Amino acid sequence: MPETSTTPSPPRLRHPTVAQREEQGRAARERASRSAHARWKPSADRLDPVALLEAQTPARLPELVPLRYGRMLASPFAFLRGSAIVMAHDLARTPNSGITVQLCGDCHLSNFGVYASPERALLFDLNDFDETLPGPFEWDVKRLATSFVVAARSNDFSARQSRRAAQVAVLSYRETMRRFAEMRELELWYHRIEATQLLEMLDQIVSGRAAKMAKTDMAKARRKDSLQALDKLTTFVDGQRRFISDPPLLVPLSSGSHEERIREEFRTYRESLQDDRHDLLMRYRVADIARKVVGVGSVGTRAYVILLLGRDANDPLLLQVKQANHSVLEPHLAPSRYANQGQRVIAGQRLLQAASDIFLGWNTGADGNDYYWRQLRDMKGSAEVSMLGPDGLQLYAAICGGALARAHARSGDRITIAAYMGKGEAFDEAITAFAERYADQTERDHEALAAAVKEGRIVAA
Incomplete structure (x- = not known):
């Protein structure tokens, strides 16, 4: 008799019908009603926001931490940008729909923008x-809507105008998700928001200064490539291209063991790429390396720029290398399936974006930190x-609400999400109410940071 296999069969994938998925969405309202999302009141045992920020300090370069706080002090909106850990802690104590997507995790309005696709089209995402x-x-x-309220207040808009900005973001998310719920799978997967479409929409909806600014911004983005970065960030030293010195924002690492370590890590990073991109990078040589300060919340994490040259000194490719720590969401959700945090970042980016940088990759450094790699400027x-x-x-x-809906529709069940939110405005109103209340909290937390600096508890530069 033939031997019988003892290897278990893989579980069969379940494919519920559209009606079943819609019912799952409506049933999720029993777990967390739409109106429940309006709630926000800090609990008596809410952790000190400054203490949460300070908990991130050991993973950062100590000499740059004061710069992080200095940037966050600029305004409540700057504070919001740098305090994803604080809001993650608070969101974990709000009603939970149980409908899972791949979260951005730091979804505020400044984390949207244009960039070049591999085909060199300018996309918004x-x-x-x-x-x-x-x-x-x-x-x-919730984080996206809150960011619009905080930004509107920072611009001295009225309460009605601030509320309306958040309301529009949520309305756009809900209505766009309903459209995606009707799409075929590949139709959704290939859907993307091109800059040319945005400009056409702008011409139809608005005129004057707003449309002109948008066209100017997109024209600037098209010029932001490696050649422009080469002119801005490098100079010739003894006939060789080298990064300029602008401490603490840009610090060349042109000698010593630190440079050699990063050169070795460039080789290990290449192994994370698919073969054709690996072979393309083999045509470039490392010309120089520098440490670069980036962002607001990222200040203090290890970030480097690598100057690569191809056929000659006028054939540059600039890569950015960023330290990847554990997500601020992880204490409140299931751990990442990826052991390397750089791989976690890259996998999430590929799932959420309509198209991604061809040089996305990751490695673990000799210092024990995980890193991810990408192009420094690619029409961003x-x-x-x-x-x-x-x-x-x-x-x-x-625009941002629609882009977020597309990202979530790719990574989650768009039909279930659309059914949960429904056709009415109950979800919109609840999230908008939360956004206004949490904007108040952000302003209080910003004041707490300023007080901590004034008391000498922390140092801001």
């Missing part, structure tokens, strides 16, 4: 994934929030 992890879809929506650009008027901010809210 999410562009920051340091905190990405699977979790309840409404966490991203984002809106200058302080320059937007009320109408411009509302328009941007609609």
